[in-house]
Amino acid sequence: MATNGGNGTRATGPRCVALVGPFQSGKTTLLEAILARTGAIQRQGTIEAGNTVGDASKEARHHRMSVELTAATTNFMGDNYTFLDCPGSVEFVHDMRAVLPAIDVAVVVCEMDEKKVPQLQLILRELEDKKIPRILFVNKIDKGDSGVHDVLKLLQPASRTKLILRQIPTFSGDLISGFVDLALERAFVYKEHAASEVVPLEGDTADLEKTARFSMLETLADHDDELMEQLLEDIQPPRDKVFDDLTRELREGLVCPVLMGTATRANGVLRLMKALRHESPGIAETAKRLGVKAGSDAVAYVLKTLNTTHGGKMSIARVMSGLAGDGTTLLSGDDEAGRVAGVFKLVGQATEKRGPAAVGETVGFAKLDKAKTGDTLTAGKQAHPALAKVEPYPPVLAIAISAKERKDDVKLGQALNKLAEEDPSITIEHNPETHEVVLWGQGEMHLRVATERLSDRFGVAIERRQPSVGYRETIRKGVVQRGRHKKQSGGHGQYGDVMLDIKPLPRGGGFSFEEKITGGVVPRNYIPAVEEGVVDALAHGPLGFPVVDLSVALIDGSYHTVDSSDMAFRLAGRLGIVEALPQCQPVLLEPIHLVEIACPSEATAKINALMAGRRGQILGFDTREGWDGWDLVRAKMPEAEIGDLIVEIRSATAGAGTFTFKFDHMAELTGRTADQIIAARRAAE
Numbered sequence: 001m002a003t004n005g006g007n008g009t010r011a012t013g014p015r016c017v018a019l020v021g022p023f024q025s026g027k028t029t030l031l032e033a034i035l036a037r038t039g040a041i042q043r044q045g046t047i048e049a050g051n052t053v054g055d056a057s058k059e060a061r062h063h064r065m066s067v068e069l070t071a072a073t074t075n076f077m078g079d080n081y082t083f084l085d086c087p088g089s090v091e092f093v094h095d096m097r098a099v100l101p102a103i104d105v106a107v108v109v110c111e112m113d114e115k116k117v118p119q120l121q122l123i124l125r126e127l128e129d130k131k132i133p134r135i136l137f138v139n140k141i142d143k144g145d146s147g148v149h150d151v152l153k154l155l156q157p158a159s160r161t162k163l164i165l166r167q168i169p170t171f172s173g174d175l176i177s178g179f180v181d182l183a184l185e186r187a188f189v190y191k192e193h194a195a196s197e198v199v200p201l202e203g204d205t206a207d208l209e210k211t212a213r214f215s216m217l218e219t220l221a222d223h224d225d226e227l228m229e230q231l232l233e234d235i236q237p238p239r240d241k242v243f244d245d246l247t248r249e250l251r252e253g254l255v256c257p258v259l260m261g262t263a264t265r266a267n268g269v270l271r272l273m274k275a276l277r278h279e280s281p282g283i284a285e286t287a288k289r290l291g292v293k294a295g296s297d298a299v300a301y302v303l304k305t306l307n308t309t310h311g312g313k314m315s316i317a318r319v320m321s322g323l324a325g326d327g328t329t330l331l332s333g334d335d336e337a338g339r340v341a342g343v344f345k346l347v348g349q350a351t352e353k354r355g356p357a358a359v360g361e362t363v364g365f366a367k368l369d370k371a372k373t374g375d376t377l378t379a380g381k382q383a384h385p386a387l388a389k390v391e392p393y394p395p396v397l398a399i400a401i402s403a404k405e406r407k408d409d410v411k412l413g414q415a416l417n418k419l420a421e422e423d424p425s426i427t428i429e430h431n432p433e434t435h436e437v438v439l440w441g442q443g444e445m446h447l448r449v450a451t452e453r454l455s456d457r458f459g460v461a462i463e464r465r466q467p468s469v470g471y472r473e474t475i476r477k478g479v480v481q482r483g484r485h486k487k488q489s490g491g492h493g494q495y496g497d498v499m500l501d502i503k504p505l506p507r508g509g510g511f512s513f514e515e516k517i518t519g520g521v522v523p524r525n526y527i528p529a530v531e532e533g534v535v536d537a538l539a540h541g542p543l544g545f546p547v548v549d550l551s552v553a554l555i556d557g558s559y560h561t562v563d564s565s566d567m568a569f570r571l572a573g574r575l576g577i578v579e580a581l582p583q584c585q586p587v588l589l590e591p592i593h594l595v596e597i598a599c600p601s602e603a604t605a606k607i608n609a610l611m612a613g614r615r616g617q618i619l620g621f622d623t624r625e626g627w628d629g630w631d632l633v634r635a636k637m638p639e640a641e642i643g644d645l646i647v648e649i650r651s652a653t654a655g656a657g658t659f660t661f662k663f664d665h666m667a668e669l670t671g672r673t674a675d676q677i678i679a680a681r682r683a684a685e
């Protein structure tokens with residue numbers, strides 16, 4: 001039975017813990033240390049040697065960073081724990097965001113690095129908003145001058161809830177040699193890849209401990225009046241009470257405890273595991289948070305679904321209610337997701353067949369052909385309401401892709417669908433005008449990894465290009481022009497003759513066609529053909545782009561009883577436009593978007609300069625509502641300049657800045673830039 005609520009009762013049953021945190025803070029290394037310390041693997045691998053359980057895909061090894069979720073299950077003191085190692089790069093953040101609803105607790109791995117604080121703030125906000133209990137793990141404290149004396153001063157600004165220091169470091173010379181646990185009031189020295197050893201708590205360390213413990217208790221007392229009174233009256237609270245408060249306040253998200261360690265040496269890992277064991281909530285609370293209905297049918301949440309190299313599908317899912325085993329047919333919403341063909345224990349890419357998955361367990365379900373990342377799966381006939389819906393961030397960068405070999409076109413289409421199923425933060429767009437397949441994603445690396453997967457995993461070699469900008473052209477002056485198509489080639493001839501009155505329309509006016517024929521000089525039944533001909537010609541104006549914002553009126557013409565036909569009038573209409581447009585002072589139009597950039601205030605000046613350098617027109621900036629220390633910059637900017645804007649925004653904001661854009665209007669573009677675009681278009685044709 002899972003017990004819940006604070007009061008010293010520890011949650012039981014399988015746990016699901018996410019390792020999250022800023023880029024390169026040591027999450028994958030920490031996972032490795034946890035697996036080694038809990039006996040799931042024999043030896044702790046390293047990122048440098050490329051032999052860790054996490055990051056085992058070819059792409060992750062190659063780039064030396066996490067590019068997808070890794071799940072690994074282990075056992076600690078009789079309990080089953082699944083850790084979800086999430087990528088830290090903002091470009092792969094959807095893999096983290098999608099798992100958060102179903103986890104019991106997040107371990108936020110961070111470093112004492114000022115530059116990574118904005119990113120830490122983003123992650124903590126997300127956890128706070130979703131009410132997910134979280135523990136901060138300050139990693140890499142082995143680094144000389146890690147600044148670990150002042151953890152709270154550096155990190156508290158990133159968290160809206162109070163951080164609560166659980167440990168203080170102890171030193172031998174300049175190097176950290178151990179820690180004092182402020183709840184246990186015990187001192188430890190670190191041993192490499194072994195449990196820390198208890199040492200006497202004495203001298204200066206004992207004094208430091210007293211002060212640090214007092215501030216820990218003070219913070220706890222913010223949410224416990226009894227403790228507050230004890231502190232005011234100088235009464236030592238019983239140790240059990242301190243642990244109860246730590247447990248309850250973590251589970252209720254009132255505080256965020258801070259632990260520390262060195263993942264590479266597995267220091268601090270056992271402390272972390274013990275905190276998870278005793279203090280983190282379990283499936284009972286998590287199911288309650290998600291509103292899982294009590295009942296016997298299995299309900300599971302898909303943390304990530306993957307198309308493996310061997311072509312099979314594996315869905316990493318957590319069972320939130322009931323029991324799901326081999327042969328269970330699962331619904332996703334009202335559709336069938338498939339029939340489970342194998343339940344697997346996962347330790348990264350190593351899989352081991354196992355029996356049915358019970359409530360709280362996180363496993364791999366094989367061959368759920370239609371499952372997508374983020375789906376809620378239900379056994380039985382009645383679908384459980386979706387447990388969570390995590391909307392991906394809108395994409396910010398695009399490339400146009402095509403299969404290197406024509407014969408792979410169909411395969412490419414299928415592979416792209418699979419990619420989007422695994423990773424909803426990728427979208428695919430077919431541009432009907434240019435026939436381009438445009439792959440949208442969250443950044444350069446995200447798109448690069450996507451194309452690598454297309455070739456490594458799905459066997460489709462890809463060519464990539466810059467996607468075309470949606471240029472248009474229009475006219476500045478009107479003209480009346482005749483279009484005449486006449487052919488006498490023995491037998492049946494062809495005859496169509498029209499007079500067109502062409503006029504510019506205001507910006508955004510699009511295209512309109514009107515007929516003003518009197519006396520039947522062009523018979524009614526041919527008029528639609530004339531319009532078709534006009535539309536044909538407008539698809540490709542004299543500058544090479546679709547023509548917009550003009551009106552065309554059919555004002556006169558003539559026909560021949562035998563030789564006229566739809567085709568002849570279509571060609572006449574087309575000819576009229578082709579001959580007219582060059583006389584109408586054609587001009588290029590480029591799309592301008594309204595862009596909104598969110599950035600930490602200290603980067604606002606840089607962002608303004610960056611926008612100005614890209615032909616942006618700054619409309620102003622405001623503080624970002626609900627975001628302390630952030631601004632929102634608004635500007636209008638040509639689509640051509642938005643291309644890789646995200647790359648520069650990120651480099652100006654230590655990766656924390658984001659932007660959104662939406663089409664605003666088309667604007668005339670003349671001069672050198674326009675000439676270059678037109679010349680490039682001609683060359684491409």
Ligand SMILES: Nc1nc2c(ncn2[C@@H]2O[C@H](COP(=O)(O)OP(=O)(O)OP(=O)(O)O)[C@@H](O)[C@H]2O)c(=O)[nH]1
Pocket residue numbers: 022023024025026027028029030046047048064065066086087088089139140141142143261262263264265
């Ligand atoms: N000195 C030191 N280096 C560490 C520690 N933990 C990890 N590293 C190094 O930090 C780098 C990043 O480690 P990873 O484990 O890949 O970090 P990560 O958070 O998983 O990275 P992403 O998933 O790409 O965000 C590697 O070079 C590790 O060897 C540590 O405790 N001390």
Ligand SMILES: [Mg+2]
Pocket residue numbers: 026027028029054055065066085086087088
């Ligand atoms: Mg990693």
